[in-house]
Amino acid sequence: MKTVTVVGASLAGLYAARELRAQGYDGRLVIIGAEPHFPYDRPPLSKDFLANKDFLANKDFLANTDLAADSDFSANKDLAANADEAAAAPLGGAAPGGANAGGAAPGGATRGGAIPGGPTPGGVTRGRPLPGQAPLDETTPDEAPLALTDPDEIAELAADWLLGVHATALDPRGRAVHLDDGRTVVTDGVVVATGASARRLPGPRLAGVHTLRTLDDARALRAELTRGPRGVVVIGGGFIGAETASTCAALGHDVTVVEAAPLPLIPQLGPEMAAFCADLHRHGGVRLLTGTGVAGLRHAAVGGTTGPERVTAVELTDGRLLPADVVVVGIGATPNSGWLTDGALADRDGVRCDGGCVTSLPQVVAVGDVARVGGVRAEHWTSATEQPRVAVRNLLAAHTVETFSALPYFWSDQYGSRIQFAGHRPADATVRIAEGSPDSGSFLALYEQAGQVRAALAVNRPRPFMKVRRRLRAQRSAEPDGTRSARAAP
Numbered sequence: 421m422k423t424v425t426v427v428g429a430s431l432a433g434l435y436a437a438r439e440l441r442a443q444g445y446d447g448r449l450v451i452i453g454a455e456p457h458f459p460y461d462r463p464p465l466s467k468d469f470l471a472n473k474d475f476l477a478n479k480d481f482l483a484n485t486d487l488a489a490d491s492d493f494s495a496n497k498d499l500a501a502n503a504d505e506a507a508a509a510p511l512g513g514a515a516p517g518g519a520n521a522g523g524a525a526p527g528g529a530t531r532g533g534a535i536p537g538g539p540t541p542g543g544v545t546r547g548r549p550l551p552g553q554a555p556l557d558e559t560t561p562d563e564a565p566l567a568l569t570d571p572d573e574i575a576e577l578a579a580d581w582l583l584g585v586h587a588t589a590l591d592p593r594g595r596a597v598h599l600d601d602g603r604t605v606v607t608d609g610v611v612v613a614t615g616a617s618a619r620r621l622p623g624p625r626l627a628g629v630h631t632l633r634t635l636d637d638a639r640a641l642r643a644e645l646t647r648g649p650r651g652v653v654v655i656g657g658g659f660i661g662a663e664t665a666s667t668c669a670a671l672g673h674d675v676t677v678v679e680a681a682p683l684p685l686i687p688q689l690g691p692e693m694a695a696f697c698a699d700l701h702r703h704g705g706v707r708l709l710t711g712t713g714v715a716g717l718r719h720a721a722v723g724g725t726t727g728p729e730r731v732t733a734v735e736l737t738d739g740r741l742l743p744a745d746v747v748v749v750g751i752g753a754t755p756n757s758g759w760l761t762d763g764a765l766a767d768r769d770g771v772r773c774d775g776g777c778v779t780s781l782p783q784v785v786a787v788g789d790v791a792r793v794g795g796v797r798a799e800h801w802t803s804a805t806e807q808p809r810v811a812v813r814n815l816l817a818a819h820t821v822e823t824f825s826a827l828p829y830f831w832s833d834q835y836g837s838r839i840q841f842a843g844h845r846p847a848d849a850t851v852r853i854a855e856g857s858p859d860s861g862s863f864l865a866l867y868e869q870a871g872q873v874r875a876a877l878a879v880n881r882p883r884p885f886m887k888v889r890r891r892l893r894a895q896r897s898a899e900p901d902g903t904r905s906a907r908a909a910p
């Protein structure tokens with residue numbers, strides 16, 4: 421292959437680019453990103469970044485990713501042993517071209533440093549950022565820890581970065597990517613890593629109403645939250661909604677979460693553990709209203725009849741009216757696969773791939789939140805970092821030589837509690853508390869089916885969780901291929 425194009429310049433896209441170089445690809449590498457920023461990490465956006473905490477010194481979120489707990493990752497034994505101390509030092513990423521010294525796995529780990537400022541929208545950056553592309557941390561040092569890469573790695577990757585431009589179509593043979601600025605990138609291989617976008621409520625855009633998916637979203641919400649105590653209504657009690665509510669409460673705002681289901685997080689955690697998470701809201705001083713939807717948003721013109729319309733209240737389907745200065749809409753995400761639907765590679769639930777991340781065109785693979793791998797689409801940080809190794813291997817081999825079989829894993833930080841989940845939760849699983857107790861706020865719960873542990877959830881219990889996760893992973897590796905992807909993702 422002479423040219424490989426990665427569409428989506430975020431977590432999965434960056435890991436794919438690293439993998440391409442690590443697996444020996446030395447041709448032209450083009451990375452297209454709709455956002456103007458070089459890759460940055462999203463999990464802190466609803467946590468420390470939103471709280472405006474100085475997390476330069478406290479890279480807790482890095483430990484959250486459980487990279488260090490990942491035995492595939494941690495040839496570095498000390499790091500693995502210390503992972504549950506939640507204070508793993510930032511790790512150097514693997515150099516392209518296969519350099520993998522120091523125990524870092526291909527793909528490497530999160531690298532600290534500045535988020536290099538993107539080029540002028542539509543421009544091309546090759547190697548180091550161009551003069552005038554100031555790293556963001558020069559003006560906003562608190563954003564530096566979000567950076568997933570740094571100027572040295574950008575130079576090493578030797579890619580053409582086209583930032584601030586959208587891919588609008590892929591030609592039916594998968595040999596050309598069309599861009600919204602009129603340009604076309606002719607290519608031999610494509611990695612689709614376009615992730616997902618926050619779902620919005622229907623109706624006009626209103627001041628005071630936010631989603632939380634991008635750095636720009638987080639900047640805007642954070643700016644609102646710094647304007648003194650506010651009434652915040654969070655619509656949706658999923659992970660993003662819960663984390664945002666928790667952060668807003670910690671900042672001293674008056675917070676209400678509205679969740680249409682009887683409990684938040686039932687699909688992910690099952691009813692018992694969902695009930696525990698509902699209690700976290702209550703103990704955190706947040707009102708949780710469940711079993712009711714949102715009928716609409718009330719709004720008024722700011723400063724009289726001519727100003728912009730700003731939200732004033734959330735109207736619930738049960739008739740209640742919740743006054744609101746700020747509304748955060750956390751009702752899930754939609755995969756960014758619309759630009760591919762003409763090519764029949766994708767539908768509204770993402771890019772269809774076989775178990776090896778390969779689409780119906782062998783030279784087109786997909787990774788991360790947008791990819792439905794073997795019928796399953798996961799919106800987890802860890803999947804976005806693990807799939808690229810397999811996808812790139814299959815892309816370079818021109819057919820599927822390996823399937824993706826990693827155990828699903830995610831974490832969430834809410835109200836000072838770290839929640840970690842691994843495995844597949846069968847709908848009929850029974851939950852057994854194996855250590856600690858929900859009342860104490862620290863426990864390990866095992867989801868069992870026919871006497872076998874299928875999944876585990878830990879709250880503030882990282883060390884035993886890691887052990888179970890390792891066991892589940894070993895169990896999964898021993899399973900025949902066909903039994904893996906058939907089960908629903910958590």
Ligand SMILES: Cc1cc2nc3c(=O)[nH]c(=O)nc-3n(C[C@H](O)[C@H](O)[C@H](O)COP(=O)(O)OP(=O)(O)OC[C@H]3O[C@@H](n4cnc5c(N)ncnc54)[C@H](O)[C@@H]3O)c2cc1C
Pocket residue numbers: 427428429430431432433452453454455461462463464465466585586587588613614615616617632633634660756759787788789790798799800801802804829830831832833
């Ligand atoms: C606020 C927040 C908190 C989170 N917290 C956690 C957590 O605690 N634990 C956890 O496991 N996971 C968490 N996640 C999920 C995790 O961040 C995602 O799984 C991960 O970002 C997925 O990476 P990705 O590269 O596949 O997609 P994305 O990160 O969505 O990146 C896709 C990129 O592609 C770009 N793009 C889209 N369309 C186009 C196009 N047509 N052309 C060019 N570029 C395009 C987008 O602009 C974006 O930059 C969180 C996510 C968010 C938003």
